[in-house]
Amino acid sequence: MSKALRTTRHALAAAAVTTALALTLTACGSGSGSGSHHSSTPSSGMDHGGTPSSSASTSDMSDMPGMGTAVTGNGLAEAKDGYRMTSATTALAAGKASGYRFAITGPDGKPVTGFAVDQTRRMHFYAIRSDLTGFQHVHPAMAEDGTWTAPLAGLQPGAWRLYASFSPDGGPGRGKDFVLSRTVKVPGMAMSTPLAKASGTTTIDGYTITVKGEPMAGMAHQLTATVTKGGKPVTDLQPYLDTYAHLTAFHQGDLAFAHLHPETKVDGDHGGPALTFHAEFARSGNWRLFLQFQTAGRLHTAALTLHVG
Template sequence: MSSASRSRLRASRPTPRRRGLAAVGAAAFLAVTLAACGSSGGSSSSMPGMDHGATSATSSSPSAAQTPGDMPGMDHMATGNGLSDSRDGYRLTSADTTLPAGRQTAYRFTVTGPDGKAVTGFTLDQTKRMHFYAVRSDLTGFQHLHPTMAADGTWTADLAPLTAGRWRVFASFTPAAGAGKGKDFVLSRPVTVPGKATDSPLPAPAAGTRVDGYTVTVKGEPMAGMAHPLTVSIAEDGRPVTGLQPYLDTYAHLTAFHEGDAAFAHLHPTTEATGGHGGPDLTFHAELPASGNWRLFLQFQTGGTLHTAAVTLHVG
Protein backbone atom coordinates (compact mmCIF):
# COMPACT_ATOMS: atom_id res chain seq x y z
CA MET A 1 0.00 0.00 0.00
CA SER A 2 1.31 3.37 -0.93
CA SER A 3 1.87 6.15 1.55
CA ALA A 4 -0.95 8.14 -0.09
CA SER A 5 -3.37 5.25 0.39
CA ARG A 6 -2.37 4.86 4.05
CA SER A 7 -3.02 8.59 4.61
CA ARG A 8 -6.52 8.35 3.09
CA LEU A 9 -7.36 5.31 5.27
CA ARG A 10 -6.28 7.07 8.47
CA ALA A 11 -8.41 10.11 7.50
CA SER A 12 -11.52 7.94 6.99
CA ARG A 13 -11.26 6.28 10.43
CA PRO A 14 -13.30 8.05 13.23
CA THR A 15 -11.14 9.57 15.89
CA PRO A 16 -12.16 9.34 19.60
CA ARG A 17 -13.39 12.96 19.45
CA ARG A 18 -15.57 12.21 16.43
CA ARG A 19 -16.99 9.09 18.09
CA GLY A 20 -17.89 11.17 21.19
CA LEU A 21 -19.64 13.83 19.13
CA ALA A 22 -21.57 11.19 17.23
CA ALA A 23 -22.79 9.61 20.50
CA VAL A 24 -23.94 12.99 21.85
CA GLY A 25 -25.78 13.69 18.61
CA ALA A 26 -27.55 10.34 18.71
CA ALA A 27 -28.62 10.86 22.34
CA ALA A 28 -29.96 14.31 21.56
CA PHE A 29 -31.94 12.99 18.61
CA LEU A 30 -33.44 10.22 20.79
CA ALA A 31 -34.42 12.69 23.53
CA VAL A 32 -36.19 14.95 21.03
CA THR A 33 -37.98 11.97 19.52
CA LEU A 34 -39.20 10.72 22.93
CA ALA A 35 -40.34 14.20 23.94
CA ALA A 36 -42.32 14.53 20.74
CA CYS A 37 -44.01 11.17 21.36
CA GLY A 38 -44.84 12.06 24.96
CA SER A 39 -46.43 15.35 24.03
CA SER A 40 -48.85 13.92 21.50
CA GLY A 41 -51.56 12.89 24.01
CA GLY A 42 -55.19 12.34 23.03
CA SER A 43 -58.32 13.95 24.46
CA SER A 44 -59.14 12.07 26.57
CA SER A 45 -82.59 15.12 45.03
CA SER A 46 -88.90 14.00 50.90
CA MET A 47 -87.00 17.25 51.93
CA PRO A 48 -88.30 20.80 51.49
CA GLY A 49 -87.20 22.04 48.08
CA MET A 50 -85.47 18.76 47.25
CA ASP A 51 -85.84 17.12 43.87
CA HIS A 52 -83.64 14.55 42.21
CA GLY A 53 -84.38 15.63 38.66
CA ALA A 54 -85.72 12.27 37.50
CA THR A 55 -87.72 13.91 34.71
CA SER A 56 -85.21 16.56 33.66
CA ALA A 57 -84.45 16.82 29.96
CA THR A 58 -81.35 15.34 28.43
CA SER A 59 -78.84 17.97 27.45
CA SER A 60 -78.13 18.60 23.81
CA SER A 61 -75.16 20.26 22.24
CA PRO A 62 -74.75 20.38 18.46
CA SER A 63 -70.99 20.67 18.54
CA ALA A 64 -70.20 18.69 21.71
CA ALA A 65 -67.63 15.95 21.60
CA GLN A 66 -68.74 12.38 22.16
CA THR A 67 -65.80 11.30 24.29
CA PRO A 68 -66.88 9.55 27.53
CA GLY A 69 -65.04 9.62 30.82
CA ASP A 70 -61.86 7.70 31.46
CA MET A 71 -63.71 4.84 33.20
CA PRO A 72 -67.28 3.64 32.52
CA GLY A 73 -69.56 5.11 35.16
CA MET A 74 -66.83 7.33 36.59
CA ASP A 75 -66.41 10.99 35.80
CA HIS A 76 -63.20 12.92 36.14
CA MET A 77 -61.90 14.28 39.41
CA ALA A 78 -62.43 18.04 39.41
CA THR A 79 -60.10 20.11 41.51
CA GLY A 80 -61.26 22.90 43.82
CA ASN A 81 -64.38 23.14 45.98
CA GLY A 82 -66.67 24.69 43.36
CA LEU A 83 -67.31 27.84 45.38
CA SER A 84 -66.13 30.26 42.69
CA ASP A 85 -67.82 31.35 39.47
CA SER A 86 -64.51 31.39 37.57
CA ARG A 87 -61.39 29.28 37.14
CA ASP A 88 -58.54 29.25 34.64
CA GLY A 89 -60.33 31.76 32.41
CA TYR A 90 -63.66 29.90 32.38
CA ARG A 91 -66.62 31.67 33.95
CA LEU A 92 -70.19 30.76 34.90
CA THR A 93 -72.41 33.72 33.99
CA SER A 94 -76.13 34.35 34.53
CA ALA A 95 -78.52 37.28 34.77
CA ASP A 96 -80.55 35.36 37.37
CA THR A 97 -79.67 36.40 40.91
CA THR A 98 -83.10 35.69 42.40
CA LEU A 99 -85.59 32.92 41.70
CA PRO A 100 -89.26 32.68 42.76
CA ALA A 101 -90.36 30.48 45.64
CA GLY A 102 -92.93 27.70 45.48
CA ARG A 103 -93.17 27.15 41.72
CA GLN A 104 -91.21 25.62 38.92
CA THR A 105 -88.75 28.00 37.34
CA ALA A 106 -85.98 28.05 34.77
CA TYR A 107 -82.42 29.10 35.56
CA ARG A 108 -80.46 30.22 32.51
CA PHE A 109 -76.70 30.43 32.38
CA THR A 110 -73.70 30.41 30.09
CA VAL A 111 -70.13 29.16 30.40
CA THR A 112 -67.60 31.46 28.77
CA GLY A 113 -64.01 30.58 27.95
CA PRO A 114 -60.73 32.50 28.23
CA ASP A 115 -61.60 34.36 25.03
CA GLY A 116 -64.83 35.66 26.57
CA LYS A 117 -67.00 33.70 24.14
CA ALA A 118 -69.68 31.19 25.10
CA VAL A 119 -68.45 27.60 25.18
CA THR A 120 -70.61 25.25 23.10
CA GLY A 121 -68.52 22.07 23.00
CA PHE A 122 -68.55 19.81 26.06
CA THR A 123 -67.32 16.29 26.65
CA LEU A 124 -69.71 13.60 27.84
CA ASP A 125 -69.34 12.92 31.56
CA GLN A 126 -71.44 10.04 32.91
CA THR A 127 -73.59 10.26 29.75
CA LYS A 128 -74.24 14.02 30.16
CA ARG A 129 -72.48 17.15 28.91
CA MET A 130 -73.57 19.23 31.88
CA HIS A 131 -74.43 18.31 35.47
CA PHE A 132 -76.29 21.06 37.33
CA TYR A 133 -76.98 21.20 41.07
CA ALA A 134 -79.08 23.54 43.22
CA VAL A 135 -78.34 23.34 46.96
CA ARG A 136 -79.89 25.30 49.83
CA SER A 137 -77.44 26.89 52.26
CA ASP A 138 -78.56 24.62 55.15
CA LEU A 139 -78.31 21.60 52.83
CA THR A 140 -82.02 20.72 53.19
CA GLY A 141 -82.72 21.41 49.54
CA PHE A 142 -81.02 19.53 46.70
CA GLN A 143 -81.64 19.15 43.00
CA HIS A 144 -79.48 17.43 40.39
CA LEU A 145 -80.47 18.23 36.82
CA HIS A 146 -79.18 17.85 33.29
CA PRO A 147 -80.05 21.09 31.49
CA THR A 148 -80.47 21.71 27.78
CA MET A 149 -78.24 23.97 25.70
CA ALA A 150 -79.27 26.30 22.87
CA ALA A 151 -77.07 26.79 19.82
CA ASP A 152 -75.65 30.03 21.25
CA GLY A 153 -74.35 28.27 24.36
CA THR A 154 -77.17 29.30 26.72
CA TRP A 155 -78.13 26.52 29.11
CA THR A 156 -81.59 26.16 30.71
CA ALA A 157 -82.11 24.20 33.94
CA ASP A 158 -85.77 23.56 34.79
CA LEU A 159 -85.87 23.68 38.57
CA ALA A 160 -88.58 22.18 40.77
CA PRO A 161 -90.18 24.56 43.31
CA LEU A 162 -87.66 26.11 45.70
CA THR A 163 -88.17 27.17 49.29
CA ALA A 164 -87.27 30.68 50.42
CA GLY A 165 -83.68 31.17 51.46
CA ARG A 166 -80.13 31.26 50.18
CA TRP A 167 -79.17 28.77 47.48
CA ARG A 168 -76.11 28.03 45.40
CA VAL A 169 -76.18 26.59 41.88
CA PHE A 170 -73.30 24.51 40.53
CA ALA A 171 -72.33 23.66 36.97
CA SER A 172 -70.03 20.65 36.44
CA PHE A 173 -68.54 20.25 32.96
CA THR A 174 -65.51 19.41 30.82
CA PRO A 175 -64.68 21.53 27.74
CA ALA A 176 -64.19 19.55 24.53
CA ALA A 177 -61.80 22.08 23.01
CA GLY A 178 -59.76 25.17 23.81
CA ALA A 179 -57.38 25.84 26.67
CA GLY A 180 -59.48 23.78 29.10
CA LYS A 181 -59.91 20.75 26.85
CA GLY A 182 -60.22 17.59 28.94
CA LYS A 183 -60.09 19.51 32.21
CA ASP A 184 -62.94 19.17 34.72
CA PHE A 185 -64.59 22.26 36.15
CA VAL A 186 -67.14 22.89 38.89
CA LEU A 187 -68.25 26.52 39.04
CA SER A 188 -71.08 28.06 41.07
CA ARG A 189 -73.08 31.19 41.79
CA PRO A 190 -75.30 32.22 44.73
CA VAL A 191 -79.04 32.64 44.20
CA THR A 192 -81.66 34.14 46.54
CA VAL A 193 -85.22 32.88 46.80
CA PRO A 194 -87.26 35.70 48.42
CA GLY A 195 -89.65 35.04 51.28
CA LYS A 196 -89.63 34.10 54.93
CA ALA A 197 -86.70 31.74 55.30
CA THR A 198 -86.03 29.40 58.20
CA ASP A 199 -82.82 27.41 58.26
CA SER A 200 -82.88 23.91 59.72
CA PRO A 201 -80.00 22.38 61.68
CA LEU A 202 -78.09 19.71 59.81
CA PRO A 203 -79.07 16.22 60.97
CA ALA A 204 -76.38 14.59 63.08
CA PRO A 205 -73.93 12.17 61.49
CA ALA A 206 -75.48 8.72 61.13
CA ALA A 207 -74.66 5.33 59.70
CA GLY A 208 -77.63 5.44 57.39
CA THR A 209 -81.12 6.66 56.54
CA ARG A 210 -84.41 5.54 55.01
CA VAL A 211 -86.02 6.76 51.81
CA ASP A 212 -89.05 5.46 49.87
CA GLY A 213 -89.02 2.23 51.90
CA TYR A 214 -85.32 1.56 51.36
CA THR A 215 -82.66 1.49 54.07
CA VAL A 216 -79.36 3.01 53.02
CA THR A 217 -76.27 2.27 55.12
CA VAL A 218 -72.92 4.02 54.77
CA LYS A 219 -69.69 2.39 55.93
CA GLY A 220 -66.32 4.11 56.03
CA GLU A 221 -64.34 6.64 58.04
CA PRO A 222 -62.74 9.04 55.55
CA MET A 223 -60.10 11.53 56.61
CA ALA A 224 -59.84 15.00 55.14
CA GLY A 225 -57.63 15.19 52.09
CA MET A 226 -57.03 11.44 51.93
CA ALA A 227 -58.42 8.91 49.47
CA HIS A 228 -60.60 6.37 51.26
CA PRO A 229 -63.13 3.76 50.12
CA LEU A 230 -66.75 4.31 51.13
CA THR A 231 -69.32 1.52 50.90
CA VAL A 232 -73.06 2.09 50.57
CA SER A 233 -75.48 -0.81 51.13
CA ILE A 234 -79.16 -0.75 50.13
CA ALA A 235 -81.88 -2.97 51.63
CA GLU A 236 -85.67 -3.20 51.48
CA ASP A 237 -87.68 -4.73 54.34
CA GLY A 238 -84.44 -6.14 55.71
CA ARG A 239 -83.51 -7.86 52.48
CA PRO A 240 -80.52 -6.82 50.37
CA VAL A 241 -81.48 -5.09 47.15
CA THR A 242 -79.95 -6.69 44.08
CA GLY A 243 -82.07 -5.10 41.37
CA LEU A 244 -80.56 -1.63 41.11
CA GLN A 245 -80.85 -0.25 37.59
CA PRO A 246 -78.15 1.78 35.83
CA TYR A 247 -78.26 5.52 36.35
CA LEU A 248 -75.71 7.68 34.54
CA ASP A 249 -73.65 4.62 33.64
CA THR A 250 -73.43 3.46 37.24
CA TYR A 251 -75.66 1.99 39.96
CA ALA A 252 -75.66 5.11 42.12
CA HIS A 253 -74.60 8.74 41.95
CA LEU A 254 -73.13 10.25 45.12
CA THR A 255 -72.57 13.97 45.73
CA ALA A 256 -71.42 15.66 48.94
CA PHE A 257 -71.66 19.22 50.25
CA HIS A 258 -69.77 20.62 53.23
CA GLU A 259 -71.68 22.06 56.21
CA GLY A 260 -71.32 25.83 56.48
CA ASP A 261 -69.98 26.78 53.06
CA ALA A 262 -71.63 24.16 50.79
CA ALA A 263 -68.30 23.21 49.22
CA PHE A 264 -68.81 20.61 46.52
CA ALA A 265 -67.39 17.10 46.18
CA HIS A 266 -68.34 14.24 43.90
CA LEU A 267 -67.62 10.73 45.21
CA HIS A 268 -66.74 8.51 42.32
CA PRO A 269 -68.24 5.04 41.81
CA THR A 270 -65.78 2.23 41.21
CA THR A 271 -68.15 -0.34 39.69
CA GLU A 272 -69.38 -0.28 36.11
CA ALA A 273 -73.12 -0.80 35.60
CA THR A 274 -73.61 -3.81 33.36
CA GLY A 275 -77.34 -4.47 33.75
CA GLY A 276 -80.36 -4.13 36.04
CA HIS A 277 -78.96 -6.26 38.83
CA GLY A 278 -76.79 -3.94 40.89
CA GLY A 279 -76.42 -3.93 44.65
CA PRO A 280 -76.67 -4.39 47.47
CA ASP A 281 -73.17 -3.02 48.11
CA LEU A 282 -71.73 -0.10 46.15
CA THR A 283 -68.19 1.18 46.56
CA PHE A 284 -67.09 4.77 46.03
CA HIS A 285 -63.73 6.50 45.90
CA ALA A 286 -64.05 9.21 48.57
CA GLU A 287 -61.62 12.08 48.82
CA LEU A 288 -63.23 14.89 50.83
CA PRO A 289 -60.92 17.90 51.10
CA ALA A 290 -62.05 19.37 54.43
CA SER A 291 -62.85 18.05 57.89
CA GLY A 292 -66.28 18.50 59.48
CA ASN A 293 -69.76 17.36 58.49
CA TRP A 294 -70.69 16.61 54.91
CA ARG A 295 -74.20 15.99 53.62
CA LEU A 296 -74.23 13.06 51.19
CA PHE A 297 -76.91 12.76 48.53
CA LEU A 298 -77.17 9.26 47.06
CA GLN A 299 -79.24 8.73 43.92
CA PHE A 300 -80.21 5.22 42.82
CA GLN A 301 -82.86 3.76 40.55
CA THR A 302 -85.25 0.81 40.94
CA GLY A 303 -88.25 -0.09 38.80
CA GLY A 304 -87.74 3.00 36.68
CA THR A 305 -87.96 5.34 39.69
CA LEU A 306 -85.09 7.47 40.88
CA HIS A 307 -84.64 7.75 44.66
CA THR A 308 -82.56 10.28 46.59
CA ALA A 309 -81.27 9.49 50.07
CA ALA A 310 -79.50 12.07 52.26
CA VAL A 311 -77.22 11.28 55.16
CA THR A 312 -74.67 13.26 57.19
CA LEU A 313 -71.10 11.97 57.30
CA HIS A 314 -68.41 13.27 59.64
CA VAL A 315 -64.93 13.60 58.21
CA GLY A 316 -61.99 13.74 60.60
Protein backbone atom coordinates in the same frame (compact mmCIF):
# COMPACT_ATOMS: atom_id res chain seq x y z
CA MET B 1 -15.26 21.80 68.27
CA SER B 2 -13.08 21.88 65.18
CA LYS B 3 -13.79 24.24 62.30
CA ALA B 4 -14.27 21.27 59.96
CA LEU B 5 -16.91 19.72 62.23
CA ARG B 6 -18.78 23.02 62.55
CA THR B 7 -18.81 23.39 58.76
CA THR B 8 -20.19 19.85 58.31
CA ARG B 9 -23.00 20.45 60.83
CA HIS B 10 -23.98 23.71 59.15
CA ALA B 11 -24.14 21.97 55.78
CA LEU B 12 -26.34 19.17 57.17
CA ALA B 13 -28.72 21.66 58.80
CA ALA B 14 -29.07 23.63 55.59
CA ALA B 15 -29.81 20.46 53.63
CA ALA B 16 -32.49 19.46 56.15
CA VAL B 17 -34.21 22.83 55.83
CA THR B 18 -34.09 22.65 52.05
CA THR B 19 -35.58 19.13 52.05
CA ALA B 20 -38.38 20.13 54.46
CA LEU B 21 -39.23 23.16 52.33
CA ALA B 22 -39.32 21.05 49.17
CA LEU B 23 -41.64 18.53 50.82
CA THR B 24 -43.94 21.32 52.03
CA LEU B 25 -44.16 22.87 48.58
CA THR B 26 -44.82 19.47 47.00
CA ALA B 27 -47.64 18.76 49.46
CA CYS B 28 -49.30 22.14 48.99
CA GLY B 29 -48.73 22.53 45.25
CA SER B 30 -49.94 25.53 43.28
CA GLY B 31 -53.11 24.09 41.76
CA SER B 32 -54.23 24.68 38.22
CA GLY B 33 -56.66 22.34 36.56
CA SER B 34 -60.26 21.62 37.30
CA GLY B 35 -62.82 19.49 38.72
CA SER B 36 -64.92 16.61 40.01
CA HIS B 37 -66.22 14.14 37.48
CA HIS B 38 -69.82 14.45 36.37
CA SER B 39 -71.88 14.17 33.23
CA SER B 40 -73.34 16.38 30.57
CA THR B 41 -75.66 16.12 27.58
CA PRO B 42 -78.25 18.74 26.76
CA SER B 43 -81.27 17.21 28.37
CA SER B 44 -84.10 18.38 30.54
CA GLY B 45 -84.39 15.45 32.93
CA MET B 46 -84.89 16.35 36.62
CA ASP B 47 -83.83 14.75 39.86
CA HIS B 48 -84.67 16.30 43.22
CA GLY B 49 -83.60 16.24 46.85
CA GLY B 50 -82.71 18.98 49.26
CA THR B 51 -81.34 22.62 50.36
CA PRO B 52 -78.62 25.20 51.60
CA SER B 53 -76.61 28.07 50.12
CA SER B 54 -74.14 30.67 51.21
CA SER B 55 -71.55 32.76 49.58
CA ALA B 56 -68.41 31.77 51.55
CA SER B 57 -64.78 32.22 50.54
CA THR B 58 -63.68 30.83 47.21
CA SER B 59 -59.95 30.80 47.78
CA ASP B 60 -59.35 28.76 50.95
CA MET B 61 -57.57 25.55 49.98
CA SER B 62 -59.16 25.08 46.58
CA ASP B 63 -55.89 25.67 44.74
CA MET B 64 -54.00 23.00 46.67
CA PRO B 65 -53.93 19.57 45.03
CA GLY B 66 -55.47 16.96 47.27
CA MET B 67 -57.32 19.62 49.25
CA GLY B 68 -60.21 20.08 46.83
CA THR B 69 -62.62 17.78 45.04
CA ALA B 70 -60.50 16.11 42.38
CA VAL B 71 -58.58 18.86 40.59
CA THR B 72 -61.18 21.60 40.21
CA GLY B 73 -61.24 22.71 43.79
CA ASN B 74 -64.26 22.92 46.02
CA GLY B 75 -66.84 24.24 43.57
CA LEU B 76 -67.27 27.56 45.38
CA ALA B 77 -65.78 29.76 42.65
CA GLU B 78 -67.64 31.14 39.63
CA ALA B 79 -64.41 31.23 37.60
CA LYS B 80 -61.47 28.84 37.23
CA ASP B 81 -58.55 28.70 34.78
CA GLY B 82 -60.20 31.23 32.44
CA TYR B 83 -63.62 29.54 32.43
CA ARG B 84 -66.52 31.39 34.05
CA MET B 85 -70.13 30.65 34.91
CA THR B 86 -72.18 33.72 33.99
CA SER B 87 -75.82 34.60 34.57
CA ALA B 88 -77.98 37.71 34.80
CA THR B 89 -80.24 35.99 37.32
CA THR B 90 -79.70 36.86 40.98
CA ALA B 91 -83.10 35.85 42.36
CA LEU B 92 -85.75 33.21 41.68
CA ALA B 93 -89.40 33.14 42.75
CA ALA B 94 -90.31 30.96 45.71
CA GLY B 95 -92.36 27.80 45.26
CA LYS B 96 -92.54 27.96 41.46
CA ALA B 97 -90.83 25.86 38.83
CA SER B 98 -88.31 28.01 37.00
CA GLY B 99 -85.63 27.87 34.36
CA TYR B 100 -82.26 29.19 35.48
CA ARG B 101 -80.35 30.56 32.48
CA PHE B 102 -76.57 30.67 32.44
CA ALA B 103 -73.55 30.29 30.18
CA ILE B 104 -69.99 29.06 30.48
CA THR B 105 -67.47 31.43 28.92
CA GLY B 106 -63.95 30.41 27.99
CA PRO B 107 -60.58 32.18 28.26
CA ASP B 108 -61.49 34.18 25.14
CA GLY B 109 -64.59 35.55 26.87
CA LYS B 110 -66.95 33.82 24.43
CA PRO B 111 -69.63 31.25 25.38
CA VAL B 112 -68.39 27.67 25.21
CA THR B 113 -70.58 25.41 23.06
CA GLY B 114 -68.50 22.23 22.96
CA PHE B 115 -68.74 19.97 26.01
CA ALA B 116 -67.60 16.39 26.56
CA VAL B 117 -70.10 13.74 27.63
CA ASP B 118 -69.57 12.43 31.16
CA GLN B 119 -71.94 9.91 32.73
CA THR B 120 -74.28 10.33 29.72
CA ARG B 121 -74.59 14.13 30.07
CA ARG B 122 -72.69 17.21 28.88
CA MET B 123 -73.73 19.25 31.88
CA HIS B 124 -74.70 18.34 35.44
CA PHE B 125 -76.39 21.04 37.47
CA TYR B 126 -77.03 21.09 41.22
CA ALA B 127 -78.98 23.33 43.58
CA ILE B 128 -78.67 23.38 47.36
CA ARG B 129 -79.95 25.80 50.02
CA SER B 130 -77.62 27.18 52.69
CA ASP B 131 -79.01 24.80 55.33
CA LEU B 132 -78.30 21.82 53.03
CA THR B 133 -81.93 21.18 52.17
CA GLY B 134 -83.80 21.26 48.86
CA PHE B 135 -81.16 19.37 46.86
CA GLN B 136 -81.81 19.14 43.13
CA HIS B 137 -79.70 17.47 40.43
CA VAL B 138 -80.89 18.30 36.92
CA HIS B 139 -79.56 18.21 33.37
CA PRO B 140 -79.90 21.54 31.53
CA ALA B 141 -80.52 22.03 27.82
CA MET B 142 -78.15 24.19 25.77
CA ALA B 143 -79.19 26.60 23.01
CA GLU B 144 -77.03 27.11 19.92
CA ASP B 145 -75.56 30.31 21.38
CA GLY B 146 -74.21 28.46 24.41
CA THR B 147 -76.96 29.50 26.83
CA TRP B 148 -78.02 26.73 29.19
CA THR B 149 -81.40 26.50 30.92
CA ALA B 150 -81.63 24.41 34.08
CA PRO B 151 -85.19 23.28 34.93
CA LEU B 152 -85.61 23.75 38.68
CA ALA B 153 -88.56 22.68 40.81
CA GLY B 154 -89.96 25.29 43.22
CA LEU B 155 -87.35 26.58 45.66
CA GLN B 156 -88.03 27.53 49.27
CA PRO B 157 -87.09 31.04 50.52
CA GLY B 158 -83.47 31.49 51.45
CA ALA B 159 -79.97 31.62 49.97
CA TRP B 160 -79.11 29.01 47.35
CA ARG B 161 -75.95 27.96 45.57
CA LEU B 162 -76.16 26.61 42.02
CA TYR B 163 -73.35 24.44 40.59
CA ALA B 164 -72.46 23.65 36.98
CA SER B 165 -70.28 20.55 36.43
CA PHE B 166 -68.75 20.10 32.95
CA SER B 167 -65.70 19.32 30.84
CA PRO B 168 -64.84 21.42 27.74
CA ASP B 169 -64.51 19.42 24.54
CA GLY B 170 -61.89 21.77 23.13
CA GLY B 171 -59.65 24.72 23.93
CA PRO B 172 -57.18 24.95 26.85
CA GLY B 173 -59.66 23.32 29.22
CA ARG B 174 -60.15 20.19 27.16
CA GLY B 175 -59.93 17.06 29.27
CA LYS B 176 -60.37 18.96 32.54
CA ASP B 177 -63.40 18.69 34.80
CA PHE B 178 -64.82 21.92 36.21
CA VAL B 179 -67.36 22.65 38.93
CA LEU B 180 -68.31 26.34 39.03
CA SER B 181 -71.10 27.94 41.03
CA ARG B 182 -73.14 31.08 41.64
CA THR B 183 -75.62 32.10 44.32
CA VAL B 184 -79.22 33.24 44.04
CA LYS B 185 -81.73 34.52 46.55
CA VAL B 186 -85.27 33.24 46.88
CA PRO B 187 -87.39 35.94 48.60
CA GLY B 188 -89.64 35.20 51.54
CA MET B 189 -89.34 34.12 55.15
CA ALA B 190 -86.57 31.52 55.25
CA MET B 191 -87.14 28.72 57.77
CA SER B 192 -83.83 27.02 58.45
CA THR B 193 -83.77 23.26 59.05
CA PRO B 194 -81.15 21.93 61.50
CA LEU B 195 -78.72 19.50 59.91
CA ALA B 196 -79.38 15.90 60.90
CA LYS B 197 -76.71 14.35 63.10
CA ALA B 198 -74.00 12.29 61.48
CA SER B 199 -75.23 8.76 60.87
CA GLY B 200 -74.18 5.91 58.65
CA THR B 201 -77.76 4.87 57.93
CA THR B 202 -80.82 6.43 56.32
CA THR B 203 -84.10 5.20 54.82
CA ILE B 204 -85.94 6.35 51.69
CA ASP B 205 -88.98 4.83 49.95
CA GLY B 206 -88.62 1.67 52.03
CA TYR B 207 -84.92 1.23 51.17
CA THR B 208 -82.25 1.38 53.87
CA ILE B 209 -78.87 2.81 52.88
CA THR B 210 -75.85 2.08 55.07
CA VAL B 211 -72.60 3.93 54.36
CA LYS B 212 -69.30 2.69 55.79
CA GLY B 213 -65.85 4.23 55.66
CA GLU B 214 -63.62 6.56 57.65
CA PRO B 215 -62.81 9.48 55.30
CA MET B 216 -60.17 12.05 56.21
CA ALA B 217 -60.00 15.55 54.73
CA GLY B 218 -57.56 15.92 51.86
CA MET B 219 -57.06 12.18 51.45
CA ALA B 220 -58.53 9.62 49.08
CA HIS B 221 -60.66 6.97 50.75
CA GLN B 222 -63.17 4.33 49.75
CA LEU B 223 -66.77 4.48 50.92
CA THR B 224 -69.17 1.58 50.62
CA ALA B 225 -72.94 2.06 50.43
CA THR B 226 -75.14 -1.00 50.99
CA VAL B 227 -78.79 -1.06 49.94
CA THR B 228 -81.34 -3.28 51.68
CA LYS B 229 -85.13 -3.46 51.83
CA GLY B 230 -87.07 -5.20 54.58
CA GLY B 231 -83.79 -6.46 55.95
CA LYS B 232 -82.90 -8.21 52.68
CA PRO B 233 -80.12 -7.26 50.23
CA VAL B 234 -81.28 -5.34 47.17
CA THR B 235 -79.89 -6.73 43.91
CA ASP B 236 -82.12 -5.12 41.29
CA LEU B 237 -80.61 -1.65 41.03
CA GLN B 238 -80.83 -0.27 37.50
CA PRO B 239 -78.15 1.81 35.78
CA TYR B 240 -78.53 5.55 36.37
CA LEU B 241 -76.12 7.86 34.52
CA ASP B 242 -73.96 4.86 33.63
CA THR B 243 -73.66 3.78 37.26
CA TYR B 244 -75.75 2.08 39.93
CA ALA B 245 -75.69 5.14 42.20
CA HIS B 246 -74.76 8.80 41.88
CA LEU B 247 -73.27 10.30 45.05
CA THR B 248 -72.84 14.03 45.69
CA ALA B 249 -71.87 15.81 48.91
CA PHE B 250 -71.90 19.36 50.30
CA HIS B 251 -69.96 20.69 53.29
CA GLN B 252 -71.87 22.21 56.19
CA GLY B 253 -71.15 25.93 56.46
CA ASP B 254 -69.45 26.90 53.20
CA LEU B 255 -71.21 24.43 50.85
CA ALA B 256 -67.97 23.10 49.35
CA PHE B 257 -68.84 20.50 46.72
CA ALA B 258 -67.68 16.91 46.29
CA HIS B 259 -68.68 14.28 43.74
CA LEU B 260 -67.83 10.75 44.82
CA HIS B 261 -66.86 8.60 41.88
CA PRO B 262 -68.48 5.17 41.59
CA GLU B 263 -66.16 2.16 41.34
CA THR B 264 -68.76 -0.60 41.00
CA LYS B 265 -68.95 -1.97 37.46
CA VAL B 266 -72.38 -1.74 35.80
CA ASP B 267 -73.75 -5.01 34.46
CA GLY B 268 -77.47 -4.98 33.67
CA ASP B 269 -80.43 -4.33 35.96
CA HIS B 270 -79.11 -6.23 38.93
CA GLY B 271 -76.83 -3.88 40.83
CA GLY B 272 -76.34 -4.03 44.59
CA PRO B 273 -76.41 -4.56 47.39
CA ALA B 274 -72.91 -3.11 47.95
CA LEU B 275 -71.64 -0.11 45.98
CA THR B 276 -68.16 1.37 46.32
CA PHE B 277 -67.08 4.98 45.78
CA HIS B 278 -63.77 6.82 45.52
CA ALA B 279 -64.14 9.70 47.99
CA GLU B 280 -62.07 12.86 48.41
CA PHE B 281 -63.32 15.57 50.77
CA ALA B 282 -61.69 19.01 50.81
CA ARG B 283 -62.47 19.79 54.45
CA SER B 284 -63.09 18.12 57.76
CA GLY B 285 -66.48 18.47 59.42
CA ASN B 286 -69.99 17.41 58.48
CA TRP B 287 -70.96 16.72 54.88
CA ARG B 288 -74.49 16.12 53.60
CA LEU B 289 -74.49 13.18 51.17
CA PHE B 290 -77.14 12.65 48.50
CA LEU B 291 -77.23 9.15 47.01
CA GLN B 292 -79.38 8.68 43.91
CA PHE B 293 -80.26 5.20 42.66
CA GLN B 294 -82.96 3.66 40.48
CA THR B 295 -85.22 0.63 40.80
CA ALA B 296 -88.12 -0.39 38.53
CA GLY B 297 -87.75 2.85 36.59
CA ARG B 298 -88.08 5.04 39.68
CA LEU B 299 -85.34 7.34 40.92
CA HIS B 300 -84.73 7.51 44.69
CA THR B 301 -82.71 10.19 46.49
CA ALA B 302 -81.40 9.29 49.94
CA ALA B 303 -79.71 11.85 52.21
CA LEU B 304 -77.50 11.40 55.25
CA THR B 305 -74.87 13.33 57.20
CA LEU B 306 -71.29 12.04 57.18
CA HIS B 307 -68.55 13.33 59.47
CA VAL B 308 -65.13 13.70 57.87
CA GLY B 309 -62.09 13.76 60.14
